[in-house]
Amino acid sequence: MEQRQSPLEALVTPAALPQRGFWRGRTVFITGHTGFKGSWLSLWLHAMGAKLVGFSKDIPTDPSLFQSFRLHELMTDLRGDVTDLSALTSAIAAAKPDIVLHLAAQSLVRLSYATPVDTYATNVMGTVNVLEAARQTPGVKLALMVTSDKCYENREWIWAYRETDPMGGFDPYSNSKGCAELVASAYARSFASDPNGLRIVSARAGNVIGGGDWALDRLVPDLMRGLISGAPLNIRSPHSVRPWQHVLEPLSGYLVLSERAYEDASLASQGWNFGPDSDSEKTVATIANRICDQWPAKDGWVDVSDPAQVHEAHLLKLDSAKARIHLGWKPRWSLDDALDASVAFYREHAKGGDLRALGLQQIAAYTA
Ligand SMILES: NC(=O)c1ccc[n+]([C@@H]2O[C@H](COP(=O)([O-])OP(=O)(O)OC[C@H]3O[C@@H](n4cnc5c(N)ncnc54)[C@H](O)[C@@H]3O)[C@@H](O)[C@H]2O)c1
Known part of the structure; x- marks a missing residue:
């Protein structure tokens, strides 16, 4: 279906959503x-009837959303390292997929200062290897590379970055994502020009929030660990502005982009931004306050910013006009909806509830 529309039409038409019929x-x-x-x-794709083969080095956190969703029951669950081209190529060849979605990464900015070589190996050579394995495997029609809003050269200015802005990155994580974008672009130009062959796209999104994130050094997981355990709520850089969005927003973008680029070669070989509306661009302090209001903390949070702390971006906005106009994608949940869904999920975790059921309910609510 042709979705290209004028900017005015894009404002008023309902958001495009993943199509179950495509994935079944x-x-x-x-x-x-x-x-x-x-x-x-994975939970969303399984609910739409996709046959899933997952490839990851480890289960990165404890607790973990992977275990809370009991995903090993729903998909083929492989352990492997994306820096190992031969293991990756064998796994993709055995799976015979139609579509490859590449999300594996060393995903943390602060850790990238401690482990720059591993970060580049995983994020840059991992991307090379996924693209190489995809192009060596007959039948793979589309490969989507997930990078980050941090791939852009951040000028710390008030304007949002467009897909045409230069790649960059101050720290090893951000720069590795800029490099991954350049790799995807070179592979697309060098090996994906046949409209009947492999198509390559990349997707850039910002800070996501949502239930079940337990990563270190991310605001919501750090707050939730403190709120659940009663430990002090330590916040760094409370005045930094980030484009907050619920995790289902960019995932919806990845799925819609995959569907559309699969059908229409003119949408492939390029990067796509999936950012929130500008009213979701808030300071770290605003998010912390809203979460503490919903889950009253005895003493509130404490600013533990250290003048000697490693550099992290202060101001970063994404312009998603291209995805709105060419894909019909746009955010569906307000920041309050995103925070409510996230806090509800952590409450259910604290109660020992059925998180797979709640995850499916939240996906259903998002797509309703
Ligand atoms: N969470 C965010 O706010 C955010 C924002 C922008 C971009 N991203 C990007 O989205 C993607 C997913 O992020 P996330 O938050 O789910 O990350 P995460 O840290 O929760 O998960 C990382 C995944 O990658 C796997 N992995 C790490 N190193 C690997 C290796 N060498 N080989 C194989 N697997 C490996 C881990 O096992 C895990 O499955 C990443 O590419 C990340 O950079 C995330």
């Missing part, structure tokens, strides 16, 4: 399926 019975190879985004994406 389709084999999808997903790297990073044990991580935060990968677990939500």
